[in-house]
Every structure is written in structure tokens, then in C-alpha cells.
Amino acid sequence: MLPTFSAYGDSVLVSRYYRRGRGIKVGDVVTFDSVDEPGAKVIKRVLGMEGDYVMMGSPRESMSDKMLQVPKGHCWVVGDNLLWSKDSRHFGPLPMALIKGKVIAKVLPWSERQWTENILTPIDEH
Secondary structure (H helix, E strand, O other): OOOOOOOOOOEEEEEEHHHOOOOOOOOOOOOOOOOOOOEEEEEEEEEEEOOOOEEEEOOOOOOOOEEOOOOOOOOEEEOOOOOOOOHHHHHEEEHHHHHHEEEEEEEEEEEHOEEEEOOOOOOOOO
């Protein structure tokens, strides 16, 4: 999640109200257990919700133009550092039931404390 969060030394405040994806929307930062590293916690940004179409690859990749519709009960998550992030582009749509909570603030280091913002806004379809 660089540059938003450092891999080491940052502490975040997580609201468990959003467990299992309750109230999660595009742009929110969520935490869940790693899909391929048992016991590791992961923080990623939600890029698509069920029914949304998302790009399967990264910009400048051969499969970047392929689209996928996020299945029911799932979301599409990506890291803020697209070139190095291991996310839905690698392990597929994330089941909403695996979400442990929503990151609502960065609390440490103290000099960088801030509330997290939903920097993405869905496109109005009307």
C-alpha cells in the first residue's frame, strides 16, 4: 500500500463494524487475512464491488485491456502501488466474508497520523 502505508512501522485503526464487507464501497481501504501467506494481515483498497467491471491487469501489461465482472458476494482489491502489489489481479475477486474491517485512520508514526479518505468515487451511471 505504498505510499499510503509503509510496510513496516505504520499502525492503523480498523473498524470491525465493516466485517464481512458490511457497508464497504469503492475506494475504501480494507484489511483481510492473506490469501497465500497464512497468518499475514493484508491492507488493500477496494476498486470494484459485485457487478462492477474491472481491468484484470495492470497498466502496461498485455492483459490490461481484459475486463472481468466482479461476482456476487465479492469485491476487487488492489494496492496503491500497482506495479508491486499482490492483489486481486493475482488471486482474483476477494469474498466479502473474508474482510476483517475497514481502515479508518493511520495512527503511527504520530507525525503522519491522519484519517483515511475514500479517494475514489464511483462514476455516476445516470
